[in-house]
Amino acid sequence: GAVVSQHPSWVICKSGTSVKIECRSLDFQATTMFWYRQFPKQSLMLMATSNEGSKATYEQGVEKDKFLINHASLTLSTLTVTSAHPEDSSFYICSALGTSGSFYNEQFFGPGTRLTVL
Amino acid sequence: GENVEQHPSTLSVQEGDSAVIKCTYSDSASNYFPWYKQELGKRPQLIIDIRSNVGEKKDQRIAVTLNKTAKHFSLHITETQPEDSAVYFCAASITQAGTALIFGKGTTLSVSS
Numbered sequence: 001g002a003v004v005s006q007h008p009s010w011v012i013c014k015s016g017t018s019v020k021i022e023c024r025s026l027d028f029q030a031t032t033m034f035w036y037r038q039f040p041k042q043s044l045m046l047m048a049t050s051n052e053g054s055k056a057t058y059e060q061g062v063e064k065d066k067f068l069i070n071h072a073s074l075t076l077s078t079l080t081v082t083s084a085h086p087e088d089s090s091f092y093i094c095s096a097l098g099t100s101g102s103f104y105n106e107q108f109f110g111p112g113t114r115l116t117v118l
Numbered sequence: 119g120e121n122v123e124q125h126p127s128t129l130s131v132q133e134g135d136s137a138v139i140k141c142t143y144s145d146s147a148s149n150y151f152p153w154y155k156q157e158l159g160k161r162p163q164l165i166i167d168i169r170s171n172v173g174e175k176k177d178q179r180i181a182v183t184l185n186k187t188a189k190h191f192s193l194h195i196t197e198t199q200p201e202d203s204a205v206y207f208c209a210a211s212i213t214q215a216g217t218a219l220i221f222g223k224g225t226t227l228s229v230s231s
Contacts, residue, residue: 034218043207043221044162093161097216105213109161 002028002103004096006110013084014118021079021113023094028103029074030096035067038091038112050077084117091115120145122210124222131198133231141208141222142190148210151184151191152219156205165206166193169213198229 003026013019023033031052036044048069049057056069068080077096081088093112098104121144131137143151149170154162168175168182168191175182179198184191195202205226209219 032216043223044219046218046220049218091159095219105216107211107219111161112159114159 002026002096002098002106002108004094004108004110006092006094006113008113009111010114010116012116012118015085016083018080018082019084019115021081021092021094021115023077023079023096023110025075025096025108028096028098029100030077031074031099032097033071033077034095034097034107035069035077035079036093036095038093044093047079052077081115084115086117089115089117120148120210120217120220122208122220122222124208124225126225127223128226128228130228130230133198133200133229135198137193137195137198137202137227137229139193139206139208139225139227140190141192141210142188143210143220144189145210145212146186146189147212147215150211150213151182152209153180153182153193154207154209154221156207156224162207195227198227200229200231203227203229 005024007022033050035047038044047062050069050071052071058064071077094110095107098106124141152167155165156162179196181194205224207224208222211217211219
């Protein structure tokens with residue numbers, strides 16, 4: 001099956017700093033990737049849709065200036081949490097949408113990144 | 119936009135019993151309905167899915183049914199085992215449009231031996 005990686009798998013940072021999370025599709029191209037956030041004992045909430053070569057589309061209530069998304073290639077999307085605060089502590093999961101063959105329009109999830117802001 | 123409701127939020131069964139989790143969706147254009155199992159701290163794992171041109175799909179102990187008219191779909195697990203204990207999420211999306219999966223709130227299934 002298709003493989004999606006995320007880096008880092010966990011990160012601890014101080015309040016006010018910025019953190020970058022990478023999402024890579026390893027064996028397929030993904031023009032579209034999605035970023036989700038999951039708080040403890042809650043569901044995955046869609047934050048934004050990341051499209052290669054264009055601006056991301058953010059869900060209502062998600063601050064685009066705080067959660068910067070860059071999808072510079074067909075295999076890489078990055079999420080930068082700027083000026084992180086303790087309330088941003090969460091599990092961030094990306095998914096990549098397959099574009100061809102047996103992967104067409106299937107979503108494949110990365111392993112997630114645990115962010116803890118002190 | 120799409121809204122997915124999932125019930126129950128928690129479900130406790132004895133080993134060997136069946137478990138049923140139900141979801142409803144709001145967008146009639148949705149045509150893809152996967153179910154995920156998530157263990158603590160890990161990514162969701164796809165366990166079964168169904169598309170809107172099918173009413174039922176089965177894979178060993180797991181089955182999913184879809185009622186497009188009523189806009190609801192259900193997960194059925196038979197002969198439950200302790201290792202089935204996890205959080206289960208239903209989701210919905212429109213595959214042709216390449217839309218994101220919208221998830222239900224999840225069901226914590228506990229199977230006691």
